[in-house]
Amino acid sequence: MTAPVQMDPDSVRRANLREFLIARRARITPEEVGLAPGGRRRTPGLRREEVAVLAGVGTSWYQWLEQGRDITVSSQVLDAIGRVLKLDEPELRHLYALAGLNPPPVGRICPDHASGPVNQALLRLVDTWLPNPGMIVDRYWNMVVANRAAELALHTTDGSWNCLHQYFLDEIYRESLENWAELAPHVVATYRSEMTACPGDESFRQVVEGLLPQSPEFAELWARQGVAHSGVNIKSLSSRVGPLHFESVTLSVPDRADLRIVLHNPRAGSDTRAKMERLLAEDERRNGLRLVAG
Known part of the structure; x- marks a missing residue:
């Protein structure tokens, strides 16, 4: 019996790289990247020289x-190619x-474009986390979705707060x-770490510069x-029903690098x-009374 031929791992990797780049290049039309359609093309998608430019x-x-030659490659160049070929996070990794x-850590790749509405499955996850607080924030810690438990215990409201700003500017949250004071240094250090993972992202800078003059702390x-x-x-946290003690965990969403799920x-x-x-x-009873009174 003939022994199987052992392939050089680097040769296999470079061959797979060639096939992957050709396939991803073929699915992008010139119009998608702002180029004129041009005449008839022998193969679909972008030409090599168009990707390069x-x-x-x-x-x-x-x-x-693309030929799989043994050349030096940098992360900056791969990011640029990924943007041209419109790779999502798993593809870029x-x-x-x-x-x-x-590859960059999961959830730390920063796409240039918004990823669209929140998947209904994620919304249901936050809703079914009741009676515990659950919420979804974007990469800048802007509130996207908060269940009713989060609104009552953490004083959050959908779309109205940046969580970093809330931490330092919302007196009700701070008092509760x-x-x-124990958590504040860790909160700030975590935000800096996420900001550092997306260098040049103007929205991170706007959040920080908007807060600096408002909070000396x-x-x-x-x-x-x-x-x-x-x-x-x-x-x-303190509440009208007594002290509340939570473990807060932040989870990345594999197919939505722009979102974080925060569960308490x-x-x-x-x-x-x-x-x-x-x-x-108690909140449900009060709301019911308001509806009857209205």
Whole structure:
């Protein structure tokens, strides 16, 4: 029996890179990237030289890349090619791997365009998290969706707040969060870390520069240059039904790099879940009375 031929891993990787780039180039029309349709093309999609020009690289260099030659590749160039070929996050990570570079962490790739409405499955996830607080924020920590438990316990409202601004400017939230001062440095360091992952993104800068003159405490913490991952935050909040103790976890959405799901779970051994159920029941009764009175 003949032994199987062992393929050189780098040769296999470069061959796969060639096939991937050709396939992705073929699916992009000239009109999609702002080019004139031109005459009849022998193959569908963009030409190699068009990808090179749009990505800001040399035509010969891009041809060598697509041919699978052993050349030096940078993350900046791969990002530029990814934008031209309109790669989503999994595809861009795949391109990095085929080019021999370590892919960026999941959820840290920053597309240039909005990714559209929130998937209904994500909305249902937040709703079914009741009676616990759940919400969805965008990459700049702007509130996108908050369930009723989050509105009652965390004083959030859909679309009305940037969470970083709320943390430092909302006096009601600040007074209710018993460990506000303990968490503040970590909150600021986490935002800097996410901002650093998207260099040149003007919207991050606008959030920071809008807050700096309004909050000396934020300005002092921002100047420390701290960085941190979100991790698990322990929150203790006061409410009209008594203290609430949560573990807050931030989750990335694999196919939506622009979104984060923030879920609050009652701390083990606490009666927080029962208090949240009571808080929601009282809110429902009040709303019912308002409807009857109206």
